Structures are given as structure tokens and as C-alpha cells.
Amino acid sequence: MxxxxxxxxxxxxxxxxxxxxxxxxxxxxxxxxxxxxxxxxxxxxxxxxxxxxxxxxxxxxxxxxxxxxxxxxxxxxxxxxxxxxxxxxxxxxxxGNSITTAEHAIALMFALARELPAADASTQAGKWEKNRFMGVELTSKTLGLIGAGNIGSIVAERALGLRMKVVAYDPFLTPDRAVDLGIEKVSLDELLARADFITLHTPLTDQTRNILSRENLAKTKRGVRIINCARGGLIDEEALKDALESGQIAGAALDVFSEEPAKQSPLFGTPGFVATPHLGASTTxxxxxxxxxxxxxxxxxxxxGGVTNALNMPSLSAEEAPKLRPYMELAEKLGSLVGQLEGRRVTGIAIEVEGAAATLNQKPITGAVLAGLMRTYSDTVNMVNAPFLAKERGLDVREVRHDREGDYHTLVRVTVTTNDGERSVAGTLFGNSAPRLIDMFGIKVEAELEGEMIYLVNEDSPGFIGRLGTELGEAGVNIGTFNLGRRAAGEEAVALVSVDSHVEQDVVETLASLPGVKRVAPLHF
CATH class of the missing domain: 3.40.50.720 (NAD(P)-binding Rossmann-like Domain)
Structure with missing residues (x-):
């Protein structure tokens, strides 16, 4: 359990x-x-x-x-x-907390527009400063969204309901999505120049850190009001304080701070500033x-085995997992095959799918290939860290999807690039469930990739199989299956031999000394 x-x-x-x-x-x-x-x-x-x-x-x-x-x-x-x-x-x-956070941003926008916190404090202090608190309407104002993802799009919907005009800066926002949302996609500089209210809805990354820097705050429309319910660190807080005091910024409301818990901040006590203690997700x-x-x-x-909302591997629903499992097993074995044979010489890898495989989510198949390949480098590799290790080693990874129908109802091909050129292996599923190798470096060969195996490349000549069997027998190695392929009669041939025990180095050396043998390598799956 x-x-x-x-x-x-x-x-x-x-x-x-x-x-x-x-x-x-x-x-x-x-x-x-x-x-x-x-x-x-x-x-x-x-x-x-x-x-x-x-x-x-x-x-x-x-x-x-x-x-x-x-x-x-x-x-x-x-x-x-x-x-x-x-x-x-x-x-x-x-x-889970998208609506709650979006609603908090809208609430802070109202609080800034009508100076509600200051008006409340004043009234409860026994004052009646009706003329002091002159707010502004939201209707017809321009709201600038920095980030129009899940939460940002909910804020946009609410703002449009308030009859605001919404512009958005988001490099990932497509023109079609902007049209669907009823908003206008603009550059950051244009947003800063046009917006009456600015609200931030972007993660904190190297690209977004201090996106509202001192320089960018100076570009804003004078009298703008700024709301941040996203992440601390998106705004230069010292620069925001100065802009509030100068009147460049009419008001700012922050639910998040660069350091939390925010027991002190240069913004505390600044006129026009509203603060809440990271309440964006704080509803029942x-x-x-x-x-x-x-x-x-x-x-x-x-x-x-279902993967949902993962940040470091492809999503894979529980419904997809059973369908993809045999493909991922095939992909991992193909990756392992080329990894064991080409190893650290690999500089790039291409994963191609066609037939039934081309109708599936390719990311898990790619992850499985990389997991098999990267075991050359680490014995603790899996689908999560394999892409990380591949990137760390500078491997160029390509995915190719073919709509064409080939000789097999489904096919996965893995091609690795080395200093000597490209080498390719391919496999399919028998009965939609049993992984099977069908092509190895351009030679047709049908084999299950299981357990301990021996890979041999030799010149096709009479008597070779007999000599090979004799040497293995004398070494006490029992053959399980024998899979053969060749380019043409008398040319290069390949043997994949399944054996019942681990193949020791002295056996490899004996086989390599047989006449016509070009390469011998033990394999393990």
C-alpha cells in the first residue's frame, strides 16, 4: 500500500x-x-x-x-x-483556488477605487469625512492584465461584467484566445501607458521578477491603481512606495510580498496603500x-499511474495510462537498446511514431524512450528525471508524428545521432500489447527484448550459427531464443540471442574472436 x-x-x-x-x-x-x-x-x-x-x-x-x-x-x-x-x-x-483568488483581486480593485479601508478606519474613529474620500468608478475604465492564464481570464470575465475594457500582456496568449475572452492583446509598454488599473496574474520566474520595476512604474499612466494577488517579487516594493508618494500611482493593493510573512515593509503606512496577508486562496x-x-x-x-497537473513531466490521465502502457514499455526497451549499444556517443535522438501510435499522447512515449536511453548514465533514472538528464547532457531531442500508414498498424522508431552518423531501431506491438523489435540499424529482425541477451554483428557465412551455438554451449550458456536478420545473402548479418544467464566478459571475448564477427555486446532488459 x-x-x-x-x-x-x-x-x-x-x-x-x-x-x-x-x-x-x-x-x-x-x-x-x-x-x-x-x-x-x-x-x-x-x-x-x-x-x-x-x-x-x-x-x-x-x-x-x-x-x-x-x-x-x-x-x-x-x-x-x-x-x-x-x-x-x-x-x-x-x-482549486482560481475563483477565490480572482475574486480577491476584484475585491481589492473595489477597495482601491473607493478607498474603502481608509474610509472604514476614519468612520470607526468617529470622524465623518464624507468629502475626503472621493473615489472613481470602474465602469469604462481600462483594466490591464499582466498574465491572462487561468486566474487572469476569470478576472477579465468579471471585469467585462463591470463594463470595463480589458487589455492583456501575456506572451503565451494567442490571438484566438484573446478574441474568445473578449480582450485585447497588447505589449507591456502599451498596457502600462493605457491602463487605469493593473492587476498581476503571472508566476514568479526570472523573466517576471520585478516586471513592475522602477523603470516600468514610471511608464504607467499617471493615477493608475495596481493590484497584486499573484506572487511577491513581481513588483519593486521600494519603487512602488516612491511612486505612491509622488502621485504617479494613485493606489496599490498587495496580497503578496517579496518576503513573507511580511511583518514589515517599506509600503506599510504609505497613503493609498492597502495590504492583506496572502488571502487570495483563503476561503472555505x-x-x-x-x-x-x-x-x-x-x-x-x-x-x-495517472499524472495530472504535473510541473516536471507530461500529464497522463488514468484512462490514457492503460492504453499507453504497452507503447511506453516498447519505447523504453528501444531506448535501452540504443543506449546500451551506442551509449555516451549519442548527441541527439529522434522519436517517431506512426499508425496507431500517432493517435496517442506522444510525450509519455518520448519520456519512456529517454528513460531507457539515460540508464547509460544513471541507474536511478525514470520518466521524470530522464528529460532533465538529457537536457543536462546537451542531447538534442526531437519528436516526429507521421499520419501515414506503414507495413505495421503501429510503429515507434528511435534514431540516435553519433559522430559516425545516424542509427535507428524500430518496434511494434503484437496483439496490441506485446512489444517486439522489427528493425535494427536497417536490418529486418524480429525479437522480443527480454532479460539477458547477446547482440552480434557478423559476415553472413555458412556454419556461423553452428559455431556460435557450440561456443555458447561450451561456456555453459543456454540459449532461449535465436533471432536473425541480414541485409542480403553474404552481407552483414545481425543476431539477437536470448540466454538464461548473465554473459561474462570472457564469453564476449571468445565470441568476438570467431571468424567473421564484427561486434559482440551483452544486453540486459
């Missing part, structure tokens, strides 16, 4: 869902880093919120960990490259939603 640790406070429904799906679960919120490191090795999964920090040394102690599930959107507290290198899937729940509905979602996703992965 898979075992999961919930290390942050989470709605009780999460534990209920884990148990209902056959997953053992421990709830231990509030662990120190050392306490987490001491026990994490017992668990297959780790369910967290924002308090638990998953650092490289925590991952080093997580000897059995397969998946980390973040109940929420941001994963700043997880070292994703380190998790990928360890082969651990990292998931989040990007939709959102807390329940993200807890349910993370438990369902992790359970599906640990029990059925």
Missing part, C-alpha cells in the same frame, strides 16, 4: 480521499526540517501547502518518494530541479477544493 505524509495543515477530506483510494496516510503538520528529514524516507508521497520547504537535502533523505503534491498554485517552496533530478513528480492544483471553498484535488491527483498517480 502506498504511503503519504501530509506535512501541512489541510482539510480533513484529503486524508479521507487517500484512504478511500487505498493509500495509507499520516497527518503530521508543523514538522521542523530535521523532523521531516528523519521520517520522509518512509513515504511514497508528500502532500504540502506553503509551509513545508522541500529542499535538496530533504529530497536526498526521501529515498522512496515518488510524488509531491502542492495543495495550491505556487510551488516556490519546492526545489523542482532537485525533485526532477531525483525522479520525483511535482504536482500542484492550479484550479478554496481550502476544501485544493485539499480534495491534491489527494485525488496523488492517489491516481500512486495507484493507477
Amino acid at each position: 502506498p504511503k503519504v505524509l501530509i506535512s501541512d495543515s489541510m482539510d480533513p477530506k484529503a486524508a479521507e480521499i487517500f484512504r478511500a483510494n487505498g493509500v495509507d496516510v499520516d497527518e503530521k503538520p508543523g514538522l521542523s526540517k530535521d523532523e521531516l528529514k528523519a521520517i520522509i524516507g518512509e513515504y511514497d508521497g508528500l502532500a504540502i501547502r506553503s509551509a513545508t520547504k522541500v529542499t535538496p537535502d530533504v529530497l536526498e533523505a526521501a529515498t522512496n518518494l515518488k510524488v509531491i503534491g502542492r495543495a495550491g498554485i505556487g510551488v516556490d517552496n519546492v526545489d523542482i530541479p532537485a525533485a526532477s533530478a531525483k525522479g520525483v513528480v511535482v504536482m500542484n492544483t492550479p484550479f 471553498e478554496a481550502q476544501v477544493n485544493v485539499a480534495i484535488q491534491v489527494a485525488e491527483q496523488m492517489s491516481e498517480y500512486l495507484t493507477r
Whole structure:
């Protein structure tokens, strides 16, 4: 039974869902880093919120960990490259608190427009400063979205309902999607110049850090109001304070800060500034939603192989997994074959699919090929860390999908590039389930890739098979299956011999000395 640790406070429904799906679960919120490191090795999964920090040394102690599930959107507290290198899937729940966060952004926009926090404080202090608080309407104003993804698009929908005009800066926003949303895609400079309100809905990356820098704040329309419910670090807080004091910015509302918890900030006390303590996801509905979602996703992965909302590997639904499993087995064996034979000489790899394979999600097939190939470099490789290792070693990876129908109803071909040129292997599925090699470096050969095998390249000549069998017999190596192929009579031939025991180096050397033998290599699958 898979075992999961919930290390942050989470709605009780999460534990209920884990148990209902056959997953053992421990709830231990509030662990120190050392306490987490001491026990994490017992668990297959780790369910967290924002308090638990998953650092490289925590991952080093997580000897059995397969998946980390973040109940929420941001994963700043997880070292994703380190998790990928360890082969651990990292998931989040990007939709569980989307509406809640979008609504909070709209609420802060109203708060800025009508100066609600200051008006409330003034009135409760016994003052009646009706003329002091002169707000602005949202109707007919231009809202600038920096980021038009899931949450940004919900904010846009709400803003359009308020009869605002919406412009958006998002490099990933397609023109068709902008039309569907009813918004206008613009450059960042144009957004800054036109927007009456700006709200940010983008992750914190090297490209977005301080996207509202001092320079960009100076480009804004004078009197603009800015809202950030996304991530701290998107705005230069010192520069924002100066812009508020100069009147360039009429108001700013932040739910997130560059350092949290924000017990102090240069913005605190600045006129026109509104602050909330990271409340974007803080509604009863959102807390329940993200807890349910993370438990369902992790359970599906640990029990059925489904991958949803993963940040470091392709998504794979539980319905897709059974269909793809034989293709992934075939792909991994083809990758392993070329990896064992070409090894560290590989500089690039192309994965081609055709027939029935071309109708499927190709990403898991590619991941399986890379997992097989990268075992040349590491014995702890899997589909999660294989692409990471391939990138780390500078391998050029290409995917090709063919609509054509070939001699086989389905086909996967793996072509590796070395300094000596390209070499290719291909396989299919017999009965839609049994992986079978059908082409090896341009020679037709049908073979199952299983267990211990011997690969030989030789000159096709009478008596060779007999001599080979004799040498293996004298070495005490029993043959299971014998698979042969050749380019033409008397030319280069290939033998793939399945044997019942590990092939020692002295046996390899004996076979290599046989007349006509060009290459011998032991294989293991």
C-alpha cells in the first residue's frame, strides 16, 4: 500500500480521499526540517501547502518518494530541479483556488477605487469625512492584465461584467484566445501607458521578477491603481512606495510580498496603500477544493499511474495510462537498446511514431524512450528525471508524428545521432500489447527484448550459427531464443540471442574472436 505524509495543515477530506483510494496516510503538520528529514524516507508521497520547504537535502533523505503534491498554485517552496533530478513528480492544483483568488483581486480593485479601508478606519474613529474620500468608478475604465492564464481570464470575465475594457500582456496568449475572452492583446509598454488599473496574474520566474520595476512604474499612466494577488517579487516594493508618494500611482493593493510573512515593509503606512496577508486562496471553498484535488491527483498517480497537473513531466490521465502502457514499455526497451549499444556517443535522438501510435499522447512515449536511453548514465533514472538528464547532457531531442500508414498498424522508431552518423531501431506491438523489435540499424529482425541477451554483428557465412551455438554451449550458456536478420545473402548479418544467464566478459571475448564477427555486446532488459 502506498504511503503519504501530509506535512501541512489541510482539510480533513484529503486524508479521507487517500484512504478511500487505498493509500495509507499520516497527518503530521508543523514538522521542523530535521523532523521531516528523519521520517520522509518512509513515504511514497508528500502532500504540502506553503509551509513545508522541500529542499535538496530533504529530497536526498526521501529515498522512496515518488510524488509531491502542492495543495495550491505556487510551488516556490519546492526545489523542482532537485525533485526532477531525483525522479520525483511535482504536482500542484492550479484550479482549486482560481475563483477565490480572482475574486480577491476584484475585491481589492473595489477597495482601491473607493478607498474603502481608509474610509472604514476614519468612520470607526468617529470622524465623518464624507468629502475626503472621493473615489472613481470602474465602469469604462481600462483594466490591464499582466498574465491572462487561468486566474487572469476569470478576472477579465468579471471585469467585462463591470463594463470595463480589458487589455492583456501575456506572451503565451494567442490571438484566438484573446478574441474568445473578449480582450485585447497588447505589449507591456502599451498596457502600462493605457491602463487605469493593473492587476498581476503571472508566476514568479526570472523573466517576471520585478516586471513592475522602477523603470516600468514610471511608464504607467499617471493615477493608475495596481493590484497584486499573484506572487511577491513581481513588483519593486521600494519603487512602488516612491511612486505612491509622488502621485504617479494613485493606489496599490498587495496580497503578496517579496518576503513573507511580511511583518514589515517599506509600503506599510504609505497613503493609498492597502495590504492583506496572502488571502487570495483563503476561503472555505478554496481550502476544501485544493485539499480534495491534491489527494485525488496523488492517489491516481500512486495507484493507477495517472499524472495530472504535473510541473516536471507530461500529464497522463488514468484512462490514457492503460492504453499507453504497452507503447511506453516498447519505447523504453528501444531506448535501452540504443543506449546500451551506442551509449555516451549519442548527441541527439529522434522519436517517431506512426499508425496507431500517432493517435496517442506522444510525450509519455518520448519520456519512456529517454528513460531507457539515460540508464547509460544513471541507474536511478525514470520518466521524470530522464528529460532533465538529457537536457543536462546537451542531447538534442526531437519528436516526429507521421499520419501515414506503414507495413505495421503501429510503429515507434528511435534514431540516435553519433559522430559516425545516424542509427535507428524500430518496434511494434503484437496483439496490441506485446512489444517486439522489427528493425535494427536497417536490418529486418524480429525479437522480443527480454532479460539477458547477446547482440552480434557478423559476415553472413555458412556454419556461423553452428559455431556460435557450440561456443555458447561450451561456456555453459543456454540459449532461449535465436533471432536473425541480414541485409542480403553474404552481407552483414545481425543476431539477437536470448540466454538464461548473465554473459561474462570472457564469453564476449571468445565470441568476438570467431571468424567473421564484427561486434559482440551483452544486453540486459
